Amino acid sequence: MNRTTLYGSALSLYTGRARSYLIKAGIDYCEVIPNTPYFAKNVLPKAGGRQSIPTLELADGSVIRDGAAIIDHFENTSQNGFSPTSPKQRILSLLFDVIGAEGLLRPAMHYRWNFAEENLKFLEFHFEAMMPDRPDRKEKGVAAANRMRSAAVGFGVVPSTMELVEILYVELMEKLNNHFSEHPYLLGGKPCIGDFGIMAPLYGHLGRDPAPLALMQKKAIRLFRWVERMNRPDADIGEFAAAEESYLTGDQIPDTLIEVLKHIAIDFMPETKAAAHCINEWLNGQTDLAPNTQVVRGVGNCEFAIRGTPISALAQPYRFYLLKRVQDEYAGLDATAQEDVQSLLSACNMAELLNIKISRDIGRHANLEVWV
Ligand SMILES: N[C@@H](CCC(=O)N[C@@H](CS)C(=O)NCC(=O)O)C(=O)O
Numbered sequence: 001m002n003r004t005t006l007y008g009s010a011l012s013l014y015t016g017r018a019r020s021y022l023i024k025a026g027i028d029y030c031e032v033i034p035n036t037p038y039f040a041k042n043v044l045p046k047a048g049g050r051q052s053i054p055t056l057e058l059a060d061g062s063v064i065r066d067g068a069a070i071i072d073h074f075e076n077t078s079q080n081g082f083s084p085t086s087p088k089q090r091i092l093s094l095l096f097d098v099i100g101a102e103g104l105l106r107p108a109m110h111y112r113w114n115f116a117e118e119n120l121k122f123l124e125f126h127f128e129a130m131m132p133d134r135p136d137r138k139e140k141g142v143a144a145a146n147r148m149r150s151a152a153v154g155f156g157v158v159p160s161t162m163e164l165v166e167i168l169y170v171e172l173m174e175k176l177n178n179h180f181s182e183h184p185y186l187l188g189g190k191p192c193i194g195d196f197g198i199m200a201p202l203y204g205h206l207g208r209d210p211a212p213l214a215l216m217q218k219k220a221i222r223l224f225r226w227v228e229r230m231n232r233p234d235a236d237i238g239e240f241a242a243a244e245e246s247y248l249t250g251d252q253i254p255d256t257l258i259e260v261l262k263h264i265a266i267d268f269m270p271e272t273k274a275a276a277h278c279i280n281e282w283l284n285g286q287t288d289l290a291p292n293t294q295v296v297r298g299v300g301n302c303e304f305a306i307r308g309t310p311i312s313a314l315a316q317p318y319r320f321y322l323l324k325r326v327q328d329e330y331a332g333l334d335a336t337a338q339e340d341v342q343s344l345l346s347a348c349n350m351a352e353l354l355n356i357k358i359s360r361d362i363g364r365h366a367n368l369e370v371w372v
Helices: 014-023 038-049 067-077 089-105 105-113 118-131 138-154 157-184 192-203 212-217 221-230 255-284 318-329 334-348
Strands: 004-007 029-032 055-057 063-065 301-306 309-314 362-365 366-372
Touching: 004 014, 004 192, 004 255, 014 029, 014 067, 014 089, 014 192, 014 212, 029 192, 038 055, 063 067, 067 089, 089 192, 089 318, 089 334, 105 118, 105 138, 105 157, 105 192, 105 212, 118 138, 118 212, 157 212, 157 221, 157 255, 157 309, 192 221, 212 221, 255 301, 255 309, 255 318, 318 362
Parallel strands: 004 029
Antiparallel strands: 004 055, 055 063, 301 309, 362 366
């Protein structure tokens, strides 16, 4: 390849985050489904042997696997074009990245997998398209779709939680819609890392599959416009008469965004606490976990309750890999900025996030997340 290639799929949650970044950053790239012999032979071995999307191949043949690492690469080479510079905005930008990667999986999975009448044919087409073009393509596509359907259960979407998942998501749409009625992006007139983070669930699943797309278009037009805007190279902010294409000045955090976070906290805080507890128990039991051992997707289920509804969900270390970025950013701030951030997170019912940690760090080695 002599051009940057994004290996991904139109319906993939995590591809949506990297794609939006590449578009907004003006990077010349093409998108390819990773179902080719070329991918298997030339890209996969450089991606730690792990077939996850998004994976990026640069023009020089080097490969970056993992959406956060792809964005880090371009942020590092472009002087952090999409990272705000003031303390509270930096913290929220990183926080929304965690929320997007890990905190909205239940609504994403529910509205994809539990609306068969509207979604099934659409999903079958895409899963089949992801498989190599061989006689068993259809069969392989169905098997892959079934694996993802059961992942939804693993994230805590079961009949007893579906009503709660729907209520919380409809409320979230409302809060996001309010915010995007006043500001084109999370922090003003320009997307930040957190915008790309929440694009993951809000595009690939919730802003594209037929059932949730129709719901979003009906209930949250301004949110739908944000999704659309995030996949366009220009700022696409015509409906905002006076918007500047920059972050809000003076480290402002709009009240509408605090309302969004307060709502997310209802689900995100209990799950983060329970997942940390579960992962730490697991780590305690690992007497021979050598450095550079690959971090697996989940290490058991954690239990928590939201508004009285019990939930059991996979405890995923990756949540804490991204959360540590928020905590490290906080640790590097001066005392005044730390106080400001603490008051902000308290107003969002998220102050505890600065202290919820897992007992072993996660790093990257050979394109994989590993235990340090
Ligand atoms: N942490 C990764 C997660 C990527 C991911 O899980 N992608 C899904 C599709 S949306 C996938 O490829 N799953 C298969 C796997 O992880 O083996 C990222 O942010 O890029």
